[in-house]
Amino acid sequence: MTETRPGSRKPGGQANQAGEPSAAQAPERTADTSGRRPGRPRSEQADRAILAAAVEVFAESGPEGLCIEEVAARAGVGKATIYRRWPGKEDLMLDALASLEAPLPAAKGKSVREDLIALLDAMRSEAGDRRYVRLSALLLGEGTRYPRLMDRYAAKVAQPRQEIFRAVLRRGVATGELREDADVDAAVYLLTGAIMARARTSQEKIERGFCKRVVDELLAGLAAR
Amino acid sequence: MTETRPGSRKPGGQANQAGEPSAAQAPERTADTSGRRPGRPRSEQADRAILAAAVEVFAESGPEGLCIEEVAARAGVGKATIYRRWPGKEDLMLDALASLEAPLPAAKGKSVREDLIALLDAMRSEAGDRRYVRLSALLLGEGTRYPRLMDRYAAKVAQPRQEIFRAVLRRGVATGELREDADVDAAVYLLTGAIMARARTSQEKIERGFCKRVVDELLAGLAAR
Amino acid sequence: MTETRPGSRKPGGQANQAGEPSAAQAPERTADTSGRRPGRPRSEQADRAILAAAVEVFAESGPEGLCIEEVAARAGVGKATIYRRWPGKEDLMLDALASLEAPLPAAKGKSVREDLIALLDAMRSEAGDRRYVRLSALLLGEGTRYPRLMDRYAAKVAQPRQEIFRAVLRRGVATGELREDADVDAAVYLLTGAIMARARTSQEKIERGFCKRVVDELLAGLAAR
Amino acid sequence: MTETRPGSRKPGGQANQAGEPSAAQAPERTADTSGRRPGRPRSEQADRAILAAAVEVFAESGPEGLCIEEVAARAGVGKATIYRRWPGKEDLMLDALASLEAPLPAAKGKSVREDLIALLDAMRSEAGDRRYVRLSALLLGEGTRYPRLMDRYAAKVAQPRQEIFRAVLRRGVATGELREDADVDAAVYLLTGAIMARARTSQEKIERGFCKRVVDELLAGLAAR
């Protein structure tokens, strides 16, 4: 089910297993130069064509309808060329997802409120991208069946994003802009969850003002006084 | 693709199209009981067996692995008996999901805080049910492919639940427990989203105290003072 | 697989099991009048509609494509109404075949040659009827699986027809028109087979002169002098 | 419905479309061997296993009962491997039939009478093979639904066989053994038809002497003097 060939390699940077030790297990005859494997090197153009086709097919047919044969056909590539790179449909999808994640904007530091709104707004755009929603839904749905996949996603994609929110909030606590005893973790879930919940309730794009309202409401608290 | 037969009927109560207007087109001779279609009526036992088997198979194999042939076999039912009721895998899944949704507890009215915590706690239990997570993830992922399905879900399942939250919050505003200008909609997304976001980040059950922390943080607001 | 209900009855005259003792096993309450069964009598209109629909569907779809559901629909009849009369598809087909068989023309007696040509010409017309060819092909193909059916066909349809040929030939021997030691059986197979073989080689109708040529050739003999 | 792929190929020799022009569209670089389609070539072992299984299943279950799933299972082959070669059940059956047809014995030339008896005797053996009867009955019955099939059968199987008879008869005419004005076509139908008609009237094997009687009767002619 998983990696079997020694020198297996994967494109897609962010979602990889870290460090690409591909040369490590290679036969290496002479011992010195470049951890290069013998034989024809893999085509990087194929890498790109496959990922692009995967995103495209995915966006049209959804996670259930994504079909390797179609991806191969659109990429102008043999099926084996895909299976040489990814062990299966889900792993391909993970890398396709990663290729869609826009980097969150760096906190500009003016105020916690503005930073949070900017971060949420970036997520809002992604959530408006149906491709993102679907890829990420597949991931969630398949989580139990492919825990390895889920863990990699959590480690490589989800947690770094949460960390950005956490950093902004912690900085707010430090500068006194936020309460000293604010529950940073809870706040992260409240904020990021609001976008998810909103995305879920309808097919339409989330309206621009939504992020502001959410942030303000959380900052103000609901309780009277 | 969708319903074509006039008197088509679906089981699964909560997720239905409202009111079962099946009698509407029937000949109706005398007045009341006659709203009957001719022929052998559909077996309600089959309805139940199919839904039960669907949930069971689903829980074992995930949305991708859910297989109508297996559901039919376990329910002791011919495949046609399933396709007579649901046009496809996804629609079956929608009703299976609806059959899993526990009714949210009635607001007991002591305080808004306690009511909210109770509601979130009920959702937390569902979110801890992997079957629920998967079904709902599939639903989300397939949303664009099956907008009809998504709309039915929103109308029959999601919105009624949001309405319960909204009622609690509005009552809080009325009693003065919450700020007069509280953004009730934003608050609903913040609260329900927090559970979703939390469920998404790991496979483990959500800890009991999470709901309390979330509610308290939202009630207090993050801002200093 | 075969008859189970006591009072089962079949329409279709020629192909029946002889004598229709239907009243014999009926409950018979009072003991005297008319071997009538209680309850609503079977509709003879249904009998006719079913046979007609069977022939019609058959002619369109061939033996493999003949489908009871379609016959029932076209006859405006419930499926059970068919199964009440015939135990299965093949038996229905046998009666449908019998309803197609035109009676062979009575030998007019002018000469053996003319009689044979007339008989062959009648068969030629049937063989030109694709419905006949198909029904009879099904019968042949299914012979081994349904020996009972085959035997009934042989006894009720095929042998009486051969007997007509045989009678003509025997009369020819008696009148001195044919050789005294003519092998009547072989001649019957030669003549009737020629039509079958000719029908088999192409989809087109058999040309009118074919029968004459065949009869003349057989009468003359191939051998020189 | 029919062949669409350019280089489509079918096993089963005798029943093929003549000459396997598969190389025609291939790129053909050097000159000879290159008439190869790209990709993995079809397994000839699968060809053989499928045909063998088809004949076997057929012999057990008859034409109606022949079931591709069973053939695939017995041949140890995926269903797609069958459908890649034949568009449907009937076409498979045609090739299976062709694989059953024993080659007619070469005319040995001693006398027309002996040659004809030998030819009929070969057909008699086939007709005694229930598998042959059924396959050929299906073919006949399906003729109108699948005219293409029927034509191919006529062209590849039936006509070449008739030609053999015709050649024998023509030689007889040439040597003076037969009448100069003998109607060769009619004679062919008389002879081959006799076997068919005889096979049709009963389930039992045709008796050995039948062929002799038929040939002698036709040679002698029925007419007195």
Place this chain on the structure above:
DNA sequence: ACATAATCGAGACGGTACGTCCCGTCTTGTT
């Protein structure tokens, strides 16, 4: 220059599930 070796596109392979069709039986209320 030439062997070695891993890649490429193509597409066949054994499977599994799909959604449809029809079988022959069973269950309604009506005639």
Place this chain on the structure above:
DNA sequence: AACAAGACGGGACGTACCGTCTCGATTATGT
């Protein structure tokens, strides 16, 4: 009873993809 209607469990149909496996052709490196 028999009727029209139509649901039932079952099973084969032909299609679509899965992930694996040959094919001949290509493209690098290491001698």
